[in-house]
Amino acid sequence: MSASTSIDVAIVGIGARAPESRNVDEFWSNIVQGRECITFFEEDQLETNRDLLDNPNFVMAAGIIGDIDQFDAEFFGITRREADLMHPQHRLFLECAWEAFEDAGIDVSQRMRRVSVYGGQSGTSEYLPDDPWRAALVSDLPECERVYLPFSNHLTGRVSHILGLTGESLEVRAACATGLAALALGCRSLITGDADLSLIGAAHLFLPEKAGYLFKKDAFRFSPDGHGRSFDHHSHGLVHTSGVGALLLKRLEDARQDRDHIYAIIKGAALNNDGSARPNYIAPGLELQTECVAEAQVLADVPADTITYVEAHGIAVPMADAIEVEAMRRAFAAQTKKRNFCSLGTVKANIGHSGAAAGVMGLIKTALSLKHGVIPPQVNFEKPHPSLRLDDSPFLIHPEGKAWEQDCSMRRAGVHSFGMGGTNAHVVLEEAERVPRASGEDACRPRIFPLSARTPAALAAMRHRLGKHLRSHPEQCMDDVAYTLALGRKAQPHRWAVVASCREELVEALVGNVGSALPVSGEVSLFGLPTNPITPAFAATESRNRETLENLARAWVNGESVAWSQLYRDEMRYKVSLPTYPFQRQRHWLETLDKSYDANCWM
The missing domain is CATH 3.30.70.3290 (Alpha-Beta Plaits)
Structure with a gap:
C-alpha cells in the first residue's frame, strides 16, 4: 500500500547533530568543504572491545557526535533524576526539536495551532548495557521510572509533552527509511488538515560511540578500513555513525502568509514496501523502489529532466547501490531519455550511516544545497563502480562539487531512502523563491533587538x-x-x-x-x-x-x-534564520543518578 503526498510543503526550521557538527551551520560547512567526519580512535580511547585489539579485522573508527552525556535539563523543566534516566537519543532529539522551532522563528511557548510529531530512532545498544553494577543501580527503581530506560520508546511522546504539542505524536519504525517515512507522514498530516505544523525527524546513537567494529568479509555493509566509498569502484561498505535531526514543516501557502524563511519546498513524497518482491528480508527490491521514485515524481508534477540532483541512500554495498541506481534510472526513463544531467551524491560518505536518521541527514544536506545553490563534493570517490552503469543513466558524480547551475526552471532534487524490511521512500524538493529586498531596508533608523x-x-x-x-x-x-x-x-x-x-x-x-x-x-x-x-x-x-x-x-x-x-x-x-539557544549542559548519565525520589514529581 502506498502513502503519498502531493501538496507543496515548506521546510521552515532545522535542528541537527552529526559527527563533528554541533549544529546545522557546522554540518553544512563540513559537507560543502568535502570533509570526511569519521573519527579514528587510539587504543586508549576505546570504551569497549579492547579484547579485539589484536584482531587484524578490528576497525577503530566511527562517526561520533561527542558529549552525549551533556544536557540542559533545567532549561526544559526536567528534574535531574528524570534527565539521568532519559536515553541520550531522546535528550538530543528534544534539543534539535527546540532548535527547529527557534530556527523557524516560532515561539513554541505561545498557544499554537495543532502540531504533529512523527519520528523514530534506532541504536546498537541499550542505554543499560549488560553491566552488573549498572543493572544493580536500577534494580530498585519504581516501575513508573523504568519506562524511561528502553531506547525504543517515547521519543515523540516526550517532545510533545515537554513542548506542549497537541497534534498526532507517533513513533515511526522503518529501519534506515525511518526519517523519510516520518517526513511523508508529516506532510500527509498537513495536507489533510490534521495539523498546521509538523515536526519530523529521527535519532540514532551508536553506543558506546568509541567502540569500533569487527569487519567480516561476508558481513553486510561495514567498511574494512573505516572509510565509506559510496558509488566508487572500491566501494565495500560504510561506517557506524551517530546522527540526530529534526525539521519543522508547514503548508507552503501558510509559510508564505506568515513570511517564514524557507529552506526548500517539498513537491511530492511517496512511501511503499517491496513486499515479497526481493531476494530476502534484508535485500532491497527493484520493482517497488522504481515505483516509489516514479510516484513521487508524478505527485510533484514536475518534469523529471528538471530534477538535477539526487541524494541517494548509497550505502557503499555494490549490489544495493546498483539496485538503487537502476530503480531511479528506470523511473527517470519513463519521462526522459536525457543522459548524465542529474548529479548523484550521498551524505553517508561524509558522516557514515546513521541508521534511522540516515534519511533525515540526507534531507537536511539537500535542503541546504538548494538554499545555497551548491552541489557538494562526493568524498572518497575516484571512478564509478561498473555495476552502476552511469554512462547509460541520467546520473553523474562530481568529486569536487560545483555551483548548482540554474536554467529556466527552479532547482529541483530528489532524496531517496530504503530500509531493511522493504520500506522505500522518495521525496522531490524544489528551491524556495528568494525574497526580494526592498531598497532602503537597512536604512539607519532605531530598532529594538531583545x-x-x-x-x-x-x-x-x-x-x-x-x-x-x-x-x-x-x-x-x-x-x-x-x-x-x-x-x-x-x-x-x-x-x-x-x-x-x-x-x-x-x-x-x-x-x-x-x-x-x-x-x-x-x-x-x-x-x-x-x-x-x-x-x-x-x-x-x-x-x-x-x-x-x-x-x-x-x-x-x-x-x-x-x-x-x-x-x-x-x-x-x-523571519530569518538566527543562532538558536545556547544550552547550558551538565553531565547526565546513569552513574550520576540522583538517589532521591519524590513520586509527586513524576505521577
Whole structure:
C-alpha cells in the first residue's frame, strides 16, 4: 500500500547533530568543504572491545557526535533524576526539536495551532548495557521510572509533552527509511488538515560511540578500513555513525502568509514496501523502489529532466547501490531519455550511516544545497563502480562539487531512502523563491533587538553568537533580525535589549556591552505576569524615535509583557534564520543518578 503526498510543503526550521557538527551551520560547512567526519580512535580511547585489539579485522573508527552525556535539563523543566534516566537519543532529539522551532522563528511557548510529531530512532545498544553494577543501580527503581530506560520508546511522546504539542505524536519504525517515512507522514498530516505544523525527524546513537567494529568479509555493509566509498569502484561498505535531526514543516501557502524563511519546498513524497518482491528480508527490491521514485515524481508534477540532483541512500554495498541506481534510472526513463544531467551524491560518505536518521541527514544536506545553490563534493570517490552503469543513466558524480547551475526552471532534487524490511521512500524538493529586498531596508533608523535566556551565562553566550552571526551574514536585513528576535523567541527570565540604528552599532553592543545596551535584568519571574500583553510604554512607540523605543525595551527588560506583533503590524517583515539557544549542559548519565525520589514529581 502506498502513502503519498502531493501538496507543496515548506521546510521552515532545522535542528541537527552529526559527527563533528554541533549544529546545522557546522554540518553544512563540513559537507560543502568535502570533509570526511569519521573519527579514528587510539587504543586508549576505546570504551569497549579492547579484547579485539589484536584482531587484524578490528576497525577503530566511527562517526561520533561527542558529549552525549551533556544536557540542559533545567532549561526544559526536567528534574535531574528524570534527565539521568532519559536515553541520550531522546535528550538530543528534544534539543534539535527546540532548535527547529527557534530556527523557524516560532515561539513554541505561545498557544499554537495543532502540531504533529512523527519520528523514530534506532541504536546498537541499550542505554543499560549488560553491566552488573549498572543493572544493580536500577534494580530498585519504581516501575513508573523504568519506562524511561528502553531506547525504543517515547521519543515523540516526550517532545510533545515537554513542548506542549497537541497534534498526532507517533513513533515511526522503518529501519534506515525511518526519517523519510516520518517526513511523508508529516506532510500527509498537513495536507489533510490534521495539523498546521509538523515536526519530523529521527535519532540514532551508536553506543558506546568509541567502540569500533569487527569487519567480516561476508558481513553486510561495514567498511574494512573505516572509510565509506559510496558509488566508487572500491566501494565495500560504510561506517557506524551517530546522527540526530529534526525539521519543522508547514503548508507552503501558510509559510508564505506568515513570511517564514524557507529552506526548500517539498513537491511530492511517496512511501511503499517491496513486499515479497526481493531476494530476502534484508535485500532491497527493484520493482517497488522504481515505483516509489516514479510516484513521487508524478505527485510533484514536475518534469523529471528538471530534477538535477539526487541524494541517494548509497550505502557503499555494490549490489544495493546498483539496485538503487537502476530503480531511479528506470523511473527517470519513463519521462526522459536525457543522459548524465542529474548529479548523484550521498551524505553517508561524509558522516557514515546513521541508521534511522540516515534519511533525515540526507534531507537536511539537500535542503541546504538548494538554499545555497551548491552541489557538494562526493568524498572518497575516484571512478564509478561498473555495476552502476552511469554512462547509460541520467546520473553523474562530481568529486569536487560545483555551483548548482540554474536554467529556466527552479532547482529541483530528489532524496531517496530504503530500509531493511522493504520500506522505500522518495521525496522531490524544489528551491524556495528568494525574497526580494526592498531598497532602503537597512536604512539607519532605531530598532529594538531583545534577547533573553534562562541564565546569565546563556544570555552572554547568546549575545556572542548573535554578534558573530551578524558579522558573517551581512545579507540579512536588520529589520528582519529585530522582527525575528521579538516574535520568534520565548521570553526567558534573564533579559537584555538594545536599541540600535545600524548593524555596526548592534554588533558592538552585542560583543562589547557598550552603546545603548540595556543592562541584564535580575531574577525576573515570567510567571504571574498579566495575560493581556499591553504595557504602558507601548502607546508611545508610534513615533519610533530612539527615546520611546528605549522606554519600551526597558519595560520588557524589567519583566513586562510586550505586544511585539502590534509594533510590527504595519511593516512587511520576514523571519530569518538566527543562532538558536545556547544550552547550558551538565553531565547526565546513569552513574550520576540522583538517589532521591519524590513520586509527586513524576505521577
